[in-house]
Amino acid sequence: MFRRNIIDRIREALADTPVVLLNGARQTGKTTLAEELSGELGGNYLTLDDATVLAAATDDPVGFLRRQNGMTVIDEVQKAPGLFPAVKRQVDSDRKPGRFLLTGSANVLLLPKMSESLAGRIEIVTLWPFSQGELAGRRERFIDAVFSAEMPRMIKVRPADRDILKCVLTGGYPEAVARSVPERRRAWFGAYITTILQRDVRDLAHIVGLTDMPRLLSLMAARSGGLLNMSELSRSTGIAHTTLRRYLSLLETTFLIQLLPAWSTNRSKRLVKSPKLHLIDSGMAAQLSGVMSREHPGDRQFYGHLLETFVVMELRKQMTWNKTRGSLFYFRTPSGQEVDAVLEDIQGRIVGIEVKAAASVGEKDFSGLKALADLAGKKFYRGIVLFDGDAAVPFSDRFAAMPTSALWRALG
Numbered sequence: 001m002f003r004r005n006i007i008d009r010i011r012e013a014l015a016d017t018p019v020v021l022l023n024g025a026r027q028t029g030k031t032t033l034a035e036e037l038s039g040e041l042g043g044n045y046l047t048l049d050d051a052t053v054l055a056a057a058t059d060d061p062v063g064f065l066r067r068q069n070g071m072t073v074i075d076e077v078q079k080a081p082g083l084f085p086a087v088k089r090q091v092d093s094d095r096k097p098g099r100f101l102l103t104g105s106a107n108v109l110l111l112p113k114m115s116e117s118l119a120g121r122i123e124i125v126t127l128w129p130f131s132q133g134e135l136a137g138r139r140e141r142f143i144d145a146v147f148s149a150e151m152p153r154m155i156k157v158r159p160a161d162r163d164i165l166k167c168v169l170t171g172g173y174p175e176a177v178a179r180s181v182p183e184r185r186r187a188w189f190g191a192y193i194t195t196i197l198q199r200d201v202r203d204l205a206h207i208v209g210l211t212d213m214p215r216l217l218s219l220m221a222a223r224s225g226g227l228l229n230m231s232e233l234s235r236s237t238g239i240a241h242t243t244l245r246r247y248l249s250l251l252e253t254t255f256l257i258q259l260l261p262a263w264s265t266n267r268s269k270r271l272v273k274s275p276k277l278h279l280i281d282s283g284m285a286a287q288l289s290g291v292m293s294r295e296h297p298g299d300r301q302f303y304g305h306l307l308e309t310f311v312v313m314e315l316r317k318q319m320t321w322n323k324t325r326g327s328l329f330y331f332r333t334p335s336g337q338e339v340d341a342v343l344e345d346i347q348g349r350i351v352g353i354e355v356k357a358a359a360s361v362g363e364k365d366f367s368g369l370k371a372l373a374d375l376a377g378k379k380f381y382r383g384i385v386l387f388d389g390d391a392a393v394p395f396s397d398r399f400a401a402m403p404t405s406a407l408w409r410a411l412g
Contacts, residue, residue, distance in 0.1 A: 002174075004033055005139045005321045006127060013123040014041070014071075014098035018091040021077070021118075023104040024127035025255035025280060026200065027192060029174055030103040033127065034073050037101060043071035048079040061086035071098055078106040079203075084118060091121045105200060107253050129172030129281050131317040132408040140408045143315065143322040143343060146351045146382055151400055153392060164388060164404050168303075168310045169291070171283020172317075189287040193217065193256075200254050205246075212239055216247055220257060221279055221288035225305030225312075227332075228259065228277045255280055260312060263329035263342040263350075265375060272332040282310035304357045307404075308340050311355045311386060314407045315341055337371040339383075349381040356387040361401040369399060 010033070013020045022030050031047070038045040046068075048054045057064045057080040065072070065086050077083055087100055108124065133140035145152035170177060170185070173192070179185045197213045216237055223233075234244050251257045259275040279285040285306055315328060326345035331352065332338040341353040352369045369383035385401045393401045403409075 001032075002130060002134050003137070004029060004127070005131065005134055005317075006125060007033065007037070009321055010037060010101075010125055013125065014101065016097050017121075017123045018095050018097060019087060019100045019102065019118055019122040020098075021102045021104060021108060021122055021124045022127055023107060023124060023255075025129070026105045026196060027173055027175060028127050028129050030105075030127050031075055034075055034101060034103050038071075038073040041071055041098065043073045043101065044068055045073045045075070047075035049076050054079055057083055062089065065090050071101065073101045073103075075103045076105060077102040078104040078108070088118055088121065091118075095121075105254065106204060107255060126320060128313065128317045128320070130174060130177060131172065131314055132167060132405075133318075135172070135177065136408060138408060139321065140318050141322060142407050143318050143324050143326075146343070146353075146384060147324045147345055147349065151382070151394060151397070152406075164307070164310075165303075168282045168306050169286045171281040171286070171310075172313075173281060173283065176281075176283050185283065186287055189284055193284070193288070196254055196256065201250050204253060205250055212237060213247060213251075216244075217251065217256065218288045220251070220277060221285040222302070223277055223305075224279045224282075224285040225308040226277060227272070227274050229274070256284075258313075258316070260328065260330050260341075263331045263344065263372075271375075272334060276330050278309045278312055280313060282306050282313065285309055300357065304355075307357050308355045311353065311404065311407065312341055315343070315353070318407075331368065331372045333371055337368045339368045339372050342372065344379075348379050350376045350379045351381050352383045354383070354385045355404070356385055359388045361385050361387045361389070361393065363395070365401075366395060366399055373398070 010020060010022060022034060024030055035045055037043070046053050048057060061080065061082040074083065091099060131140060175188050176185045179188060193214070201213060216239065219233065219236055230241060230244065234241050237244070239247065248257070252259065256279065258278045258280055260278055261275050262271060262273050264271050264273065289302070291302070312328070319326070319328065324345050326343055329342040329344065330338070330340055331342050339352040340355045343351040343353065350372065352372045354365065354369055356365055365385050366383060369385070373380040373383060383399045386404045386406065387401055389401065389403045391403070392406065395401065
């Protein structure tokens with residue numbers, strides 16, 4: 001069983017916050033983690049996947065909660081929205097930390113009625129699919145390292161860490177990782193996506209006609225790592241703009257896609273402002289695009305976009321447990337200079353991460369990072385190019401090239 005690096009943050013939250021919500025996509029390990037914490041802390045575990053428990057929680061939310069003693073763990077809480085006001089009443093009468101650990105497969109930040117019910121009383125933590133460090137039994141500190149005082153140095157890359165293509169095509173879903181045969185991963189992803197679209201998305205939408213969603217998700221997988229162009233996507237799918245925006249919101253709410261905002265400053269009115277589209281898992285994007293084995297990785301441009309999605313999601317995962325707090329963006333100028341990931345910490349310092357599939361790096365590969373540095377000025381802290389190499393190469397005091405596996409290998 002793999003240790004989840006986020007578990008310490010959840011323990012810390014339960015120690016000083018009345019309600020902690022662990023949310024994320026289905027099949028990422030939320031239930032396993034909630035059951036582990038429930039046993040450790042002596043909590044009462046309930047799941048709304050049980051029809052009887054769901055009926056009790058839906059019919060009388062207040063009475064349902066009053067019957068619980070001590071810490072209460074409620075799995076898949078989004079199935080009973082009426083529980084949120086009832087939890088609020090319970091917490092308002094007793095603000096003891098760690099009263100409730102909730103889990104959900106829908107992003108409550110995108111469901112205003114749910115999130116507003118517990119404003120100021122809840123800490124929300126997102127559990128993503130496995131990170132590469134979790135799979136290797138490590139607690140990655142890449143983000144902390146690139147914001148450290150000195151340029152981080154990387155230990156020598158092992159041959160196993162050079163197989164980035166395998167990491168990208170497998171992704172991080174526990175069930176997909178457990179299946180070594182690509183065809184069996186394909187079967188699992190197919191069943192998983194069908195279940196999400198037919199159950200969770202339909203439950204949130206409260207409509208039956210979602211026949212366009214599978215094709216839409218496949219088209220979005222082929223565009224993962226690219227700019228979100230609503231007009232082009234509407235033409236390709238034949239879906240009206242208003243309906244398309246609703247579908248995108250549903251896919252984001254159920255943690256199938258993530259929109260990466262553009263970084264900008266008050267001086268950057270001419271920068272590209274459209275968000276970038278990423279599926280939350282590179283293995284899922286590969287499956288939906290028909291690319292599931294190293295023998296058929298697709299064209300290099302598409303693999304580059306998959307690799308970018310892989311790196312962006314590894315950074316998102318690490319942001320949930322690294323000490324450095326901040327936000328994640330991308331950067332692009334109208335002339336095409338680009339940085340795939342921009343980390344901005346709470347002090348306003350900027351670290352740019354450019355992703356390259358190539359095995360070598362030259363000065364030209366830093367052009368986007370240097371454009372970002374010029375615009376960010378004193379806020380720019382460091383620029384890193386990740387590439388398919390086996391050693392870190394400094395290019396100056398603020399710029400360096402590092403193997404992609406630096407994301408989860410030890411840095412010093």
